[in-house]
Amino acid sequence: MLWCAETSAQALTGRGFVEGRGLLFPQQASNDPTRAVGDLLLREEVFFKPVPWMQLGGALDLRANSHDQVDERWRLDLDDRSARRPRASIRRLTATLTRGPFTVDAGKQFIRWGKADIINPTDRFAPRDFTNVVDAGFLAVTGVRGVAQIENETLEAVWVPRFTPSRVPLANQRWTVVPADAAPIPIVDAGSVLPDGRETGLRWGHTGSGFEYSLSFFNGFNHLPNIDVATTSSRETVKTAEKTCSACSASSPYIVIRRTYPAIRTYGADAAVPTRWFTLKGELGYFTSSSPATDEYVLYVMQVERQTGEWMIAGGYAGEAITVRRPALTFAPDRGMTRSLVARASYTIDPNRSLAFESAIRQNLHGEYGKAEYSQARGPHWRGTVTAVLVTGHSDDFLGQYHRNSHVAAAVRYSF
Template sequence: MRARAALLILAAAVASPSALEAQTITQRGFADAGLFLFAQAAPNDPTREVADLLAREEIFVKPAGWLQFAAGLDVRANSHDQVDEGWRLDVSDRGERRPRLGLRRLAATITRGALTIDAGKQFIRWGKTDIVTPTDRFAPRDYLDVVDPEFLGVTGVRGVVQAKGNTFEAVWLPRFTPSRVPLLDQRWTAVPPAATAIPLFDGAAVLPDGSQAGVRWSRSGDRVEFSASFFDGFNHLPNVDVRPAPTPLGAGPALAVSRTYPSIRTYGADAALPTRIFTIKAEAAYFTSASADTDQYVLYVVQLERQTGEWVFVGGYAGEAVTARRSSLVFAPDRGLTRAIVARASYTIGPTKSVAFEGAVRQNGDGAYTRAEYSQARGQHWRATISGVAIGGRESDFLGQYHRNSHVKASLRYSF
């Protein structure tokens, strides 16, 4: 209710004639229609064509040089039951499905000298590496499509102080936002063919009530940039518990799948070192937990980045070292992309055209995925994009389990 009231107040301020004269107002938005075509049916999901529609509008109001308000709204539709049916305004992004009408952001930014404070629903990103970012703990994602996730906003306060090449950052979130996991009856919940006869039921999620906090210090020098961070909160990716579900007398077996989000602490660092040939980037985080069913481990990434002409190349290795193995089943795409060679490349063909490539190959060869994308704009408003994703590997591998999900996607966007 507080978020709705704030949105109405902001709208009233924008609509006021006197306010229009005194403040700077900008907006951006788009409507995007996409079509997914999958190469084959999945054991638990025979649908091979999925249509998706997203309309987004964002408004930025700057009533003074030191103050800015930002508000964003999403409207969605989907042909494969990935969007809620109701039109209730969703402000928390805690639902199993994407909201039909969702508050993307609603925040105020105050800047006074070296101090900047962001309060409200916002996006907070930490880290320097690509594809896998171990220190990025305030950035839950929408994993209804595991290989193409969207970031979700979080509600809280972020303060930043800059002083003589140093940046000090503190974040506090009073309310937990989990990542959105794949739906049980759809292809991104990978079910082995032998288990498709056993129904899966949602055993619900147990969301933690506590707050989350983190601090980060970064330093920009003449030769190197580096930072250190600490996070105390909850993993936005769940531990998964699968148990027999009660069924009517005479009915076959069924399984209930429930999710918990353990408390964790992470200690992280990242660095970037430019050289004459390329930029070396490294990032690592140690994950520790007091929970008896949560692993303790280190995620790390070392990558090289080079820009030459219109090309940008990124390539490196993402690794994992488990120091205490306690959990039997987790949904963890960040860990699933480790112990792998990761790469990304993009080329700007001209003012209106570009191509991009991305991929990851597990070091044991058990799983791999690659993506290719071509995008072309026409005029100031229209852009068409076509992409293809190929996935292969063994059922036992995080990437390989999605080998039936290779697909192409075509989308058309109108920006306004």
């Protein structure tokens, strides 16, 4: 009986944390006067390994928020398709099977591709939560990933039967920028038109003597939306608006937006070459689409990375080349951060304290973003983090439009 108890204890492990976070914005936004926002997150992760070749893993999130960024309904969310963050959600639920050089992950999981920092053009199975555009966490997708690693070659295949979009900023809050003269006009979110098809991807990687590279292919949908602005003369639009907006009526002006997610194909490549002084990294993605309202373009990143002492420093250039331009209104942070000098650095002060910095500066100087973060642990359970974010620039630039959203944040986390 004692042996059985010890075996069970080793097979089942768990971890988690409770984190409270406050954000303070010095300026009001034209459509959002709120300057202080509070967040609370409880996360519990459990791992079960009944046999050496199988592991089951799951994570549960519980959330609360002071600024209506969390769905008020008490239901267990499984697909991360809601406009607001769910009150309770399954963050991850995965079965991992390993046999020799083969690994299969099935279920809700995080899939990351690419080697660059800050911007990853080939990272197509990685939707994000852009409720806060400059602090966007990743969302899991539901599907199957198989990996075969034979000597220096790695082949990865992904199949996702159900599309997961990125969560975009709420229409009535500061990360949806509204021109000052249009701020009094109500904005109505008419929801999303989500595609029904499956997504697939292949990635082949090679590790050589002093270098590594990979090639990838993605066939699916852009997790970042095109934005359709509906006319108030449409009877269906008026009906939808009046249901969701108490200030809207057929006789008063308002703006109705709807999100669509175009089909795309992406051809990608990434590489890393260590040298004596630094590591060279590059990543490129070519995006094509049959949609008449979606551009075709190339995103690329070139950077150098160096570790010296307790410093890790990376910097480079993120660029874009449009091959086919089509009329479209989009929400595209990946493209909005290109044509920029990008940098990231971290410094480990000691085992309990660290500093981190991140920045992006548009080449025309119309938009700048910078973040500095200090984190300190106290004992095995407590950690505090202070963050300062500065955004400046012109209103017609993707980064510059958020010039009223500079802020400071403080978080306290208890891990268990």
